[in-house]
Amino acid sequence: MKKRLLAGTLALCLLLSGCGGFRDVYEDIFGGEPASSGEPQSQTSLLLPVDIDDSLGPYAAQSDMNLSITSLLFDPLFVTDNTFTPQPCLAESITQAGTGEYLVTLRGDVTFSDGSALTAADVVYSFEQTDLQQKRYWQLHTSVESVTEVDSRTVRVKAYRSDRNIAGLLDFPIVKNGSGTDSLIGTGRYIYQEQSGRRYLTASESNPGASEKITEIELVSMPDDSTLANALRSGVIHCLYTDYAEEADYALGANSYLFELGNVVYIGYSSQNALTSQRQFRTLVSEMVNRDSIVSDIYYNKATPALTPFPAGYYDLPEQEHSDLGDDRIRMELELMGVTLEESGWRSYEDEPVNLSVLVNSENPFRVRVAETVVRYLGYYGIQAEVEAVEYESYLSRLAAGDFDLFIAEVCVGDNVDISPLISGSSVGISGDCSDAQLLEQYYAYCAGTLDCAGLLEQFDTYVPVTPLVYRQGGAVVSPSFQAKMTPISQDIFYNIDEWQ
Structure with missing residues (x-):
């Protein structure tokens, strides 16, 4: 809204x-x-x-209210449920046919509202129309190179790399071949x-x-x-759809059914700062921040704590025991790594006072409040920090130049739960981030099915490229x-x- x-x-x-x-x-x-x-x-x-x-028409509509109605008129190949598991809709099955290549078989019992049968040509045509809705389907085009017809009931999906959740991206509405952007002929x-x-x-x-x-x-x-x-x-x-992206959305009413959006708010770190480049320090920052308070106080319980880089409801998450170091242990660990508490009540590192800046886009009030909350938590442990809220263009240029100590950002992992932007920094075009090429390779191994989720999370906790804070939710307000x-x-x-x- x-x-x-x-x-x-x-x-x-x-x-x-x-x-x-x-x-x-x-x-x-x-x-x-x-x-x-x-x-x-x-x-x-x-x-x-x-x-x-x-x-x-699903590729011409612009308003949230109309786009939500299109889901009643048009079906996709797959839908992604609230565990981020792709479920077949118009597709009968999907099978891997090679590295990054998949064959999707269509159901044989589907007809359009005009009585004509669904064919592979309709799927190819619909994929071409997604160019008209780049805001919604940008991730589809960064992940999928092409969708081509094999026969009347089969399409070949060629992705840039193997992806265990590729079906999650095949959620674009299927319209009749050649029907035009405003056509309402759907299945x-x-x-x-x-x-x-x-x-x-x-x-x-x-x-x-x-x-x-x-x-x-x-x-x-x-x-x-x-x-x-x-x-x-x-x-x-x-009822109507809202993604709670603006403060005005919360005025719609309290009667709502929530769902996961896949939008994660996180802390990023500079690899050029002597302290924030230390993975042990980034691990401690994750322990300092109370995610539950961010959920309740900033997002009014329209979010879930992000204890891993994946959404809390993600189907492949293993059972985990999350540590709670406690205040005394956090302070002890800071001392052990040389972040010492001075008589002033503030800490120093390598004989220099610690004074960190937390960069954030001033145009998003939620993330500004997240930055302010992070600064308060750091201060509680004697780490001096201040919020630098700047306009969006300046925010992007500062990130690209590596001109920050920490920053607050948000990225959508999409329906295929692609967390690579959290690892590589590509979501905001950072040059001075803490990404690690080896961790990214481990993530691609997970996508290809040669590494399990537990193994990937262990690697993520070793490198700590970012600190995920919360996953935002959307809602059907009634x-x-x-x-x-x-x-x-x-x-x-x-x-x-x-x-x-």
Whole structure:
């Protein structure tokens, strides 16, 4: 959820105070009356917001509200569940055919909404369309070189390297070959309908994933994003997607079903600083920071602690026992490595006072608060540090020049859980980071299946290129008047709509 939410909500409240209340406004804008928020409504109907000035084509849509609706109209080859496990959707199977090459077999029982059968040519065409949504599918193109037709039911996926989670990247919507960017011919659970100005979706009879209970979904036109919070609270709409990337998103309401985004916030270190280049020191910093407090105080419990470089729910994580050194042990370890406490109460290293800078992008208030929190934790152990919050362009140039001691950054590992940016520093173009080529090779061995996850995590703890702090979450925010047992995922908040009760 983006743009002008708080300002728009204030404007709408002012509007309501002078024109007879929300019911009159709703009638003027939408026609009819809003549902009462006093009692939970039956989930046999569903009201979703739509931007009528935006497309519902998956490669032309720009707004979050429309993009979330496209998951009902179009299916991908695979979907990634909340354990980051790829699950077949339009694909029947995927097999490795060589180093970095995979064969995907399509289901033979799938038809588009116009009655035509799904073929490999549709998959190839859809892959070509992903160029139009680089913001969403940039990682697909940095990992997959090509998707080509083998026969009518088989496509060859050629990746730049072997990847155990390659199917997670094959989550792009499949559209009919040659149908155009605004075409609504998909294989999804619902079909778009328009009649007498009414826009709605009907359950597809040919798709077994369509809900038998929610047979129609009404698309409610929203004037702009600023009306969404009030529309949710009043029951004008029932649910919407948010990634909680902006502070205004938290004003949407407390009723939400959360899911993992794959966005990790972390501390990076300079290899040019005598202290931060020490892996033992970076290990101790990880022990100093209370991740639970960052989750609750900064991200309002819309995040999970990152105890490894992987998301907490990642399917391949082994059981682990995480150490808690305690304050006395941390202070002792600092002394043992020569970071001594002076009479001033601050520490020195190699006969020089320790005074670290924590670089952060000033345009992201969440990460600024993370930086401030890290500085406070360092100070608790006698390590003097200060936040340097600079504008984004300056932030990038400082990182590229290695002009920092520590920095706060965020990167999305994507649906294939690619943690290589945390190892190589490539996510922010760093030249002076603590990356290690040997660790990166170990990660590629894990992707290829020749090293298990426990072995990789042991190597990561040896090198400590960064300190993962938290993985952010997104949510399906629902109206108080609507009840459903939702299990949303990052690609599809309606993932289990056929099971809603």
